[in-house]
Amino acid sequence: MKTQVAIIGGGPSGLLLGQLLQKAGIGNIIIERQSQEYVSSRIRAGVLEQGMVDLLREAGVGERMDREGLVHDGFELVFDGRRERIDLKEMTGGKSVVIYGQTEVTRDLVAARTASGATTFYEVPDVELHDLKSAHPYVTFTHNGELFRLDCDHIAGCDGYHGISRKSIPEGVLTEYERVYPFGWLGVLADTPPVNEELMYANHERGFALCSMRSHTRTRYYVQVGADEKVEDWSDQRFWDELKSRLPEETAARLITGPSIEKSIAPLRSFVVEPMQYGHLYLVGDAAHIVPPTGAKGLNLAASDVSTLYQILLKVYREGRGDLLERYSQVCLKRVWKAERFSWWMTSMLHKFPGTDAFSQRMQQTELEYFVGSEAGRKTIAENYVGLPYEPIE
Ligand code: APR
Numbered sequence: 001m002k003t004q005v006a007i008i009g010g011g012p013s014g015l016l017l018g019q020l021l022q023k024a025g026i027g028n029i030i031i032e033r034q035s036q037e038y039v040s041s042r043i044r045a046g047v048l049e050q051g052m053v054d055l056l057r058e059a060g061v062g063e064r065m066d067r068e069g070l071v072h073d074g075f076e077l078v079f080d081g082r083r084e085r086i087d088l089k090e091m092t093g094g095k096s097v098v099i100y101g102q103t104e105v106t107r108d109l110v111a112a113r114t115a116s117g118a119t120t121f122y123e124v125p126d127v128e129l130h131d132l133k134s135a136h137p138y139v140t141f142t143h144n145g146e147l148f149r150l151d152c153d154h155i156a157g158c159d160g161y162h163g164i165s166r167k168s169i170p171e172g173v174l175t176e177y178e179r180v181y182p183f184g185w186l187g188v189l190a191d192t193p194p195v196n197e198e199l200m201y202a203n204h205e206r207g208f209a210l211c212s213m214r215s216h217t218r219t220r221y222y223v224q225v226g227a228d229e230k231v232e233d234w235s236d237q238r239f240w241d242e243l244k245s246r247l248p249e250e251t252a253a254r255l256i257t258g259p260s261i262e263k264s265i266a267p268l269r270s271f272v273v274e275p276m277q278y279g280h281l282y283l284v285g286d287a288a289h290i291v292p293p294t295g296a297k298g299l300n301l302a303a304s305d306v307s308t309l310y311q312i313l314l315k316v317y318r319e320g321r322g323d324l325l326e327r328y329s330q331v332c333l334k335r336v337w338k339a340e341r342f343s344w345w346m347t348s349m350l351h352k353f354p355g356t357d358a359f360s361q362r363m364q365q366t367e368l369e370y371f372v373g374s375e376a377g378r379k380t381i382a383e384n385y386v387g388l389p390y391e392p393i394e
């Protein structure tokens with residue numbers, strides 16, 4: 001079997017890259033470990049930056065997002081009993097974000113791929129990458145008991161943090177940067193109306209809380225929990241009580257609760273590998289970097305990697321610009337590190353750190369106070385939250 005670009009992983013990164021390449025007439029095959037149903041039902045993030053919104057439209061999958069997505073022009077920071085709105089639109093000269101779940105993005109991409117007739121192998125347990133440094137790399141795997149060899153020009157490693165792409169790079173090539181935070185987020189999805197029209201990020205002495213949503217009738221709430229907490233220990237009632245205790249009184253009083261549709265705990269970590277490429281293998285999205293969810297950057301960062309690789313491959317196949325390939329990692333990493341910084345900063349500013357001393361607590365409070373009290377501070381938060389610009393490939 002032969003294709004131009006072999007895509008490992010059919011999460012949002014792999015599917016979006018596949019769809020863009022497909023539209024441009026560049027051959028690609030996606031190889032995914034899980035089933036299509038599993039991929040389409042994972043509950044993840046829900047805030048899309050303008051750059052990602054534009055990219056989804058360019059890929060031809062923006063129709064339902066444009067119809068059902070909620071445009072948000074601001075969000076709130078809650079601390080010290082105060083609610084402070086960050087006006088994204090005003091602070092960025094007209095930019096905003098769109099609330100549309102990653103689950104929905106994935107479903108739209110899967111539907112578009114099916115309609116395009118492009119090949120996807122699901123439930124592949126044993127992908128291996130070969131000859132990454134040669135001009136003729138290839139991928140081997142079994143599907144339904146049959147052994148396959150896929151020859152290609154390039155391999156996009158879109159297989160997430162636990163994938164095999166990053167692990168296929170020889171030891172000594174990559175440098176890893178990591179920070180593991182001493183807490184996690186307990187998230188609940190429920191069919192209840194949102195407590196507030198916009199997202200609320202709360203710093204509270206009991207720990208961080210976030211009020212988010214998927215639509216006017218579906219909400220996503222989170223509370224910070226200890227790193228060793230078990231989801232089984234959190235009944236719906238305990239979750240709602242804890243959430244309410246961390247919100248301003250009038251907000252807690254308005255909160256409508258209901259049975260959880262999904263409940264899970266996610267650890268928080270920052271992670272980056274450098275470089276994001278090796279020979280003809282390019283790491284994309286979570287395969288190369290993880291951000292704590294506090295800045296809503298994970299999915300958006302995956303989209304900007306996809307955009308960079310797509311722009312480069314387009315010029316490689318249409319204009320013979322093979323020279324651009326070596327720039328992939330460097331272009332991505334510049335934006336990746338800035339999003340890492342913002343996510344780390346939002347995390348540091350909003351969470352309760354176990355064992356922290358009184359001075360650090362005052363510093364955190366003052367940091368919030370300073371940023372929301374200054375126009376420059378609000379602008380800094382807003383321009384990062386709506387997403388820093390994509391670098392054009394020339
Ligand atoms: N072979 C094939 N596929 C694999 C393998 C493997 N060895 N290992 C993992 N995969 C698949 C996973 O099953 C998953 O479907 O790769 C996909 C990776 O998807 P994600 O982890 O979602 O990563 P990515 O597509 O980069 O999406 C970016 O942004 O909001 C964040 O973490 C969130 O998932 C989100 C991410």
Ligand code: PHB
Pocket residue numbers: 044045046047199212213220293294295296297
């Ligand atoms: C979510 O809705 O799941 C969500 C929103 C904002 C974040 C993180 C998660 O910062």
